[in-house]
Amino acid sequence: MSVCVGIVGQGYVGLPMAIAAAASGFEVIGIDTDEKKVATIMSGRSTIEDLSDLEIKAQIGRGKYLVSTDFKKLSFAKIILVCVPTPLSTNRKPDLSYFISAIESVSKVMGKNTLIIIESTVEPGTTRNLVLPILEKGSKLNSNEFELAFSPERVDPSNQLWTIRNTPKIVSGLTRESKTHASNFYKKIIEVVIECESLEIAETAKLLENSFRLINISFINELTIFCQKLNIDVNEVIKAASTKPYGFMPFHPSIGVGGHCIPVDPLYLTNKAREIGAPTRFIDLADQINQEMPGYFVGRAEEKIGGLKSKKVLVIGVSYKPNVADIRETPVEALILGLKNKGAEVFWHDDLVKEWNGEKSVDLSNKYDLAILATPHTYLDLTKLGDMPILNTRGSI
Numbered sequence: 167m168s169v170c171v172g173i174v175g176q177g178y179v180g181l182p183m184a185i186a187a188a189a190s191g192f193e194v195i196g197i198d199t200d201e202k203k204v205a206t207i208m209s210g211r212s213t214i215e216d217l218s219d220l221e222i223k224a225q226i227g228r229g230k231y232l233v234s235t236d237f238k239k240l241s242f243a244k245i246i247l248v249c250v251p252t253p254l255s256t257n258r259k260p261d262l263s264y265f266i267s268a269i270e271s272v273s274k275v276m277g278k279n280t281l282i283i284i285e286s287t288v289e290p291g292t293t294r295n296l297v298l299p300i301l302e303k304g305s306k307l308n309s310n311e312f313e314l315a316f317s318p319e320r321v322d323p324s325n326q327l328w329t330i331r332n333t334p335k336i337v338s339g340l341t342r343e344s345k346t347h348a349s350n351f352y353k354k355i356i357e358v359v360i361e362c363e364s365l366e367i368a369e370t371a372k373l374l375e376n377s378f379r380l381i382n383i384s385f386i387n388e389l390t391i392f393c394q395k396l397n398i399d400v401n402e403v404i405k406a407a408s409t410k411p412y413g414f415m416p417f418h419p420s421i422g423v424g425g426h427c428i429p430v431d432p433l434y435l436t437n438k439a440r441e442i443g444a445p446t447r448f449i450d451l452a453d454q455i456n457q458e459m460p461g462y463f464v465g466r467a468e469e470k471i472g473g474l475k476s477k478k479v480l481v482i483g484v485s486y487k488p489n490v491a492d493i494r495e496t497p498v499e500a501l502i503l504g505l506k507n508k509g510a511e512v513f514w515h516d517d518l519v520k521e522w523n524g525e526k527s528v529d530l531s532n533k534y535d536l537a538i539l540a541t542p543h544t545y546l547d548l549t550k551l552g553d554m555p556i557l558n559t560r561g562s563i
């Protein structure tokens with residue numbers, strides 16, 4: 167008989183994991199508090215770009231996957247993964263409300279000997295000091311009567327090369343047994359599994375990975391400003407530097423970072439650093455540069471068409487990165503606000519997002535004073551813009 171796996175949170179992380187686990191032979195129960203999402207998935211429709219309707223229908227059809235809002239269904243699960251959001255609050259502090267609520271719900275239904283695996287991004291110490299006591303209290307079990315592991319997700323939406331199966335996965339456990347058990351589970355789904363010495367090493371590794379990206383993206387954006395002022399094509403600079411076979415990794419210009427990971431996770435690290443009195447100056451500066459990028463492009467737009475007052479501006483691509491519909495933390499929101507504050511009439515086009523902030527995507531056409539290429543989705547046919555002025559945020563001079 168196949169092992170029953172519960173996956174709490176059926177979003178960008180939980181849904182692909184659920185389908186991959188079901189395809190690998192597990193009986194998967196997805197749990198999500200969003201009733202509309204549950205109904206959509208159960209009707210065989212995908213809610214994310216990287217999974218087709220067919221892939222979801224196939225697992226539902228085989229009886230290997232179902233989604234529900236009912237946590238009680240998890241009482242059959244031998245392994246439970248937690249993949250719920252860990253965003254920032256309005257004052258840019260870690261918001262653990264979804265996470266704590268999910269752990270509490272799990273604690274009330276988990277049986278003896280269940281393996282709980284945390285996949286949500288958290289700051290070091292969270293699995294041991296926050297999750298463990300909640301699970302013990304809610305389940306009325308002692309820590310030696312269940313297993314606890316932490317394994318950060320590395321999903322990169324729309325990345326065709328690195329998928330859930332071939333991206334190596336880090337695994338850590340409260341005990342050696344928890345780690346081995348979690349590791350054996352992932353080995354059935356993922357090609358390479360790496361075991362870490364402690365929960366805290368794995369928790370911090372995830373924050374390091376995303377802080378590294380934030381810092382380097384912000385650095386290349388600052389270098390883009392330097393190159394633009396000198397009339398040097400930054401993309402050609404990056405291409406030339408990338409010929410160095412060691413010690414260099416290319417990052418590419420943009421309007422800033424977005425999504426649920428890169429702008430958020432480093433602030434989980436800085437939050438912990440503040441608590442223990444450790445400096446995080448690189449992250450603080452990178453965060454500041456990143457936040458200034460939309461304002462920089464508002465200034466470039468003003469320069470390009472001699473002021474923005476009463477000008478019609480078309481912003482192209484509003485999601486946080488090309489080829490996804492995810493608008494969480496998108497820097498394009500600050501760009502649009504900045505343009506409006508300067509008196510521009512702003513329209514936006516994005517066939518992946520379609521509706522956003524009560525507005526609808528407009529057609530791609532040349533009837534505007536300026537187009538700003540914010541997020542260059544592959545489907546875009548820029549010839550429709552004719553000879554309209556275009557400001558490219560991706561590094562053209």
Ligand SMILES: NC(=O)c1ccc[n+]([C@@H]2O[C@H](COP(=O)([O-])OP(=O)(O)OC[C@H]3O[C@@H](n4cnc5c(N)ncnc54)[C@H](O)[C@@H]3O)[C@@H](O)[C@H]2O)c1
Pocket residue numbers: 174175176177178179180197198199200203249250251252264265267268285286287288318319320321322323426427
């Ligand atoms: N999106 C990414 O690319 C990515 C990559 C790596 C890691 N992560 C991390 O994975 C975690 C999940 O991110 P995501 O992008 O999948 O989020 P998401 O918003 O796409 O999905 C999370 C799902 O959890 C559901 N949910 C919220 N509270 C719940 C609760 N109490 N019980 C059950 N379901 C609940 C939501 O309805 C949503 O469908 C976060 O910690 C994130 O930092 C995300």
